[in-house]
Amino acid sequence: MYKPHTIEQYKIxxxxxxxxVMEHFLVSPLSRTSLLLEDKTGEQIAFxxxxxxxxxxxxxxxxxxxxxxxxxxxxxxLDPKPKLHSFEDVTRWWxxxxxxxxxQQALCLSDELYRRFLSRPMLQEEDCCRLAxxxxxxxxxxxxxxxxxxxxxxxxxxxxxxGVDGTGNIYGLTIHYGKTYARRLKFYLLDDYYxxxxxxx
Numbered sequence: 001m002y003k004p005h006t007i008e009q010y011k012i013x014x015x016x017x018x019x020x021v022m023e024h025f026l027v028s029p030l031s032r033t034s035l036l037l038e039d040k041t042g043e044q045i046a047f048x049x050x051x052x053x054x055x056x057x058x059x060x061x062x063x064x065x066x067x068x069x070x071x072x073x074x075x076x077x078l079d080p081k082p083k084l085h086s087f088e089d090v091t092r093w094w095x096x097x098x099x100x101x102x103x104q105q106a107l108c109l110s111d112e113l114y115r116r117f118l119s120r121p122m123l124q125e126e127d128c129c130r131l132a133x134x135x136x137x138x139x140x141x142x143x144x145x146x147x148x149x150x151x152x153x154x155x156x157x158x159x160x161x162x163g164v165d166g167t168g169n170i171y172g173l174t175i176h177y178g179k180t181y182a183r184r185l186k187f188y189l190l191d192d193y194y195x196x197x198x199x200x201x
Contacts, residue, residue, distance in 0.1 A: 001027075001121055005095055008033040008049035015047065015054040026118040029103050030060060032095050063100030071100050087117075087151045109150070116143045123148045125175070132173040132185035139191055145173065162186060168194030 004010040012035045016022060026038045034048040034057060048057040084090045087107060094106040104114045123131075128145045131137050137145065149159045158177040162170040168188040175183040188194055195201045 002029060002118055004035075005029070005091060006032045009035055011049045012047050012054050026115065028118055029091075029095070062102065067100045068105070075099075085152075085155055087122075107150075109147075113143055113147060113150075116140075117147055120144065122151060125153070128153070128173065129175065129183070129185065132171075132187045135187050136190055136194075137171070137187050139189065142171070142189055149173075164193070166197060168197055 004013045009029060009032070013027070016025075016027065016035070016037060020037065024039060028036045028038070030036050030046055031048075033050065034046055036044055036046050036059065038044045044059055046057045046059045047054050049055075082089075082093055084093055090106050091103075094101065094103060099106075104111075107114065107117070109117060123144045125148070128148050131141050131145060145159065149157060153159065153175075156176055158172070158174040160172060162172045164170065169191060171187055171189055173185045173187070175185075192201070
């Protein structure tokens with residue numbers, strides 16, 4: 001879930017908490033001074049903090065593709081490159097540097113994972129290991145594991161598909177990948193193929 005990172009965002013969040021039933025909405029940042037509110041049907045409204053008050057603002061259009069491509073080319077050429085090891089690192093960099101990327105683009109998340117990221121607290125390593133060790137993980141739980149991996153786990157773990165058998169799709173999570181003390185966990189994904197093969201449909 002996104003938490004305000006600036007005074008302006010904090011003021012907007014206070015306004016939203018006082019005027020909306022927030023469990024029905026997703027909140028994401030548009031800039032240091034604005035937040036986007038989205039309901040379950042996809043309807044959106046944006047708020048900014050200006051002149052010491054919260055105001056509704058137009059939703060900014062996405063940047064032109066050529067502007068995004070030009071920015072990415074410049075970013076890749078930076079030397080030294082920013083050390084962005086987690087979602088928090090990316091968030092702080094994105095808020096502090098002028099760029100044409102949306103927050104979702106900066107995090108490099110698919111629509112499905114981005115909405116999951118905005119709607120739930122992040123799991124910790126022990127939570128992910130517990131899920132993987134159970135041997136059977138739902139698609140939603142796998143999304144939570146993926147988010148943890150893209151946030152923190154990628155720095156020292158491996159996560160991915162291992163193949164498929166007559167039971168289902170097999171995935172693996174290796175903690176401390178490449179180390180002699182690595183912990184390897186395998187699990188099935190509870191998807192439609194698993195349900196079909198195990199007569200659950």
